[in-house]
Amino acid sequence: MVSKVFFAPARVRKWRHEESLPGRLQGLLQALKLKEHFAQGDWVAVKTHFGSPGAHRVVRPFFLRVVVEALKAVGAKPFVTDTVRIPGLQYLEVANAQGINHLSVGAPVVLADGLWGRDNVLVRAGELLGEVAVASAIHDAQGMVVVSHVKGHINAGYAGAIKNLAMGAVSAEHRSCGWRCGRGGMHSIGEGKLYWDQERCQLCYQCEEVCPLECISFQEGGKLFYYNDERCWRCGRCKRVCPQGAIQHQEASEEDFLRALAEAAQAVLSTFEPGKVLYLNFLTEIQPECDCMPGADVPVLQDLGVLGSADPVAVEAASMELLRQARPLPDSAAEEHGAGPGDDVLLRLHEKPYWVQLQEAERLGLGSSRYELIRI
Ligand code: SF4
Ligand code: SF4
Numbered sequence: 001m002v003s004k005v006f007f008a009p010a011r012v013r014k015w016r017h018e019e020s021l022p023g024r025l026q027g028l029l030q031a032l033k034l035k036e037h038f039a040q041g042d043w044v045a046v047k048t049h050f051g052s053p054g055a056h057r058v059v060r061p062f063f064l065r066v067v068v069e070a071l072k073a074v075g076a077k078p079f080v081t082d083t084v085r086i087p088g089l090q091y092l093e094v095a096n097a098q099g100i101n102h103l104s105v106g107a108p109v110v111l112a113d114g115l116w117g118r119d120n121v122l123v124r125a126g127e128l129l130g131e132v133a134v135a136s137a138i139h140d141a142q143g144m145v146v147v148s149h150v151k152g153h154i155n156a157g158y159a160g161a162i163k164n165l166a167m168g169a170v171s172a173e174h175r176s177c178g179w180r181c182g183r184g185g186m187h188s189i190g191e192g193k194l195y196w197d198q199e200r201c202q203l204c205y206q207c208e209e210v211c212p213l214e215c216i217s218f219q220e221g222g223k224l225f226y227y228n229d230e231r232c233w234r235c236g237r238c239k240r241v242c243p244q245g246a247i248q249h250q251e252a253s254e255e256d257f258l259r260a261l262a263e264a265a266q267a268v269l270s271t272f273e274p275g276k277v278l279y280l281n282f283l284t285e286i287q288p289e290c291d292c293m294p295g296a297d298v299p300v301l302q303d304l305g306v307l308g309s310a311d312p313v314a315v316e317a318a319s320m321e322l323l324r325q326a327r328p329l330p331d332s333a334a335e336e337h338g339a340g341p342g343d344d345v346l347l348r349l350h351e352k353p354y355w356v357q358l359q360e361a362e363r364l365g366l367g368s369s370r371y372e373l374i375r376i
Pocket of ligand 2: 196200201202203204205206207208241242243244245246247
């Protein structure tokens with residue numbers, strides 16, 4: 001099967017609205033024929049990522065509004081949503097600080113799994129995960145537009161639609177099975193415990209600051225590292241920010257983690273009727289790391305544009321290919337890692353076999369990596 005992927009390029013050569021990226025996004029949404037996917041009155045989740053304080057390169061509210069207006073034009077009832085990554089009230093403040101609110105996007109902005117991140121439904125997943133806790137507002141929605149900011153990722157190597165579905169539509173924890181049915185179940189193996197290496201630690205306290213649950217504390221002037229194992233979500237943020245590699249975490253293997261992402265994405269999609277989910281990949285402000293980190297680096301690749309499809313595998317395959325063809329930007333992490341023209345920049349940065357998530361998604365029947373690229 002060959003799937004259609006529409007491409008709205010970012011380069012502007014004529015100073016007309018139709019030639020701008022927002023104008024082309026409107027054209028791309030028309031090409032996707034929203035009316036064939038969403039019925040009058042359908043509640044449609046516009047699933048984006050609100051980001052973190054300091055991570056300012058999320059998909060801008062201006063673009064979210066274009067999506068919302070297109071959905072309203074076909075009679076759907078959109079809402080803009082994400083799952084909580086830090087306590088919900090704070091996360092809504094983050095969204096608002098990014099400019100994502102009802103006034104800016106033209107639709108309600110809601111937490112998909114509630115203020116405490118525990119409003120979710122267990123859904124059967126594959127052999128690695130067993131079950132995952134899908135956020136209720138996504139589980140119960142009639143349709144969804146998955147709006148993903150494409151960038152690098154410390155664990156996944158590449159983050160786009162599959163990761164947005166997997167980590168983004170699954171909660172951090174479930175009331176009964178805790179972190180195991182949440183995102184932590186994708187990151188961790190066994191008990192997923194954390195280990196601290198006092199020799200390496202330089203007491204910068206970044207791990208303590210970044211923990212969403214205030215699980216970490218240092219006692220006796222830094223001689224004792226304490227973390228609340230009962231509460232810990234196994235999100236791995238503490239390990240990721242540690243500049244010394246002083247925190248280790250029982251993690252799944254690289255390949256299992258990537259396969260688990262595809263499994264979780266499949267579980268999320270199983271809650272929708274066929275054809276009720278569309279995908280928009282924003283290849284803009286392509287920074288090296290995830291928007292859940294407490295900062296955003298300069299882009300490693302030039303803005304390329306927006307890709308749209310009804311096929312999650314095709315949109316990811318096209319995104320990865322465009323990224324591989326793009327030239328690394330000077331004065332960026334790409335240059336620091338010695339990437340030159342023709343190099344796979346994300347592979348250079350993270351050294352992860354990021355394409356495994358795509359291969360596994362295709363093996364699970366989520367779509368086709370064969371695509372036809374149609375320029376808008
Ligand atoms: S993995 Fe680290 S940052 Fe995440 S909840 Fe546990 S202690 Fe906190
Ligand atoms: S982030 Fe690493 S170096 Fe800094 S206090 Fe935590 S364990 Fe120590």
